[in-house]
Amino acid sequence: MGAHVSVPMYRRTLAARVGLEGRRCDRCSAVSFPPRGACGQCRGRSLTPVRLSGVGTLQAWTYITAAGAPPEFAAQVRRDGGYHVGLVALQEGPRVAGQLVDVSDPEIGQPVRAVVRRLYEEEGVVRYGFKFAPHMGEQLPAEGV
Numbered sequence: 001m002g003a004h005v006s007v008p009m010y011r012r013t014l015a016a017r018v019g020l021e022g023r024r025c026d027r028c029s030a031v032s033f034p035p036r037g038a039c040g041q042c043r044g045r046s047l048t049p050v051r052l053s054g055v056g057t058l059q060a061w062t063y064i065t066a067a068g069a070p071p072e073f074a075a076q077v078r079r080d081g082g083y084h085v086g087l088v089a090l091q092e093g094p095r096v097a098g099q100l101v102d103v104s105d106p107e108i109g110q111p112v113r114a115v116v117r118r119l120y121e122e123e124g125v126v127r128y129g130f131k132f133a134p135h136m137g138e139q140l141p142a143e144g145v
């Protein structure tokens with residue numbers, strides 16, 4: 001988070017940002033997210049796109065206030081005073097960082113799921129991406145759909 005993303009780059013990476021599209025290694029089955037050119041485990045280059053469930057467990061979290069917020073989130077910090085960011089271990093394996101929503105008192109180990117939310121607006125384009133909300137135990141979506 002925090003790096004400037006141009007509109008063309010944003011459009012190119014939208015599938016990964018909103019659809020939680022990762023890559024499964026054809027050799028060792030390790031799943032990478034965000035997608036990379038080579039497997040993070042075995043460096044294999046034969047990778048198959050896979051839609052991640054977005055379901056995982058919270059491994060760590062922090063609370064970001066004005067001093068630590070990247071500029072594109074400044075308006076949110078002014079409005080809300082700050083926001084939680086969590087590190088989530090997805091059930092497919094990758095660990096990803098994202099804002100936590102609908103959470104006032106995060107607990108390490110609590111189940112969470114990715115939800116698509118408005119992130120911020122830049123260059124006249126509203127950017128969407130995933131955040132993590134508490135997972136209330138509804139049926140887990142099938143992996144790799």
Ligand SMILES: [Zn+2]
Nearest residue numbers: 025028039042
């Ligand atoms: Zn591999």
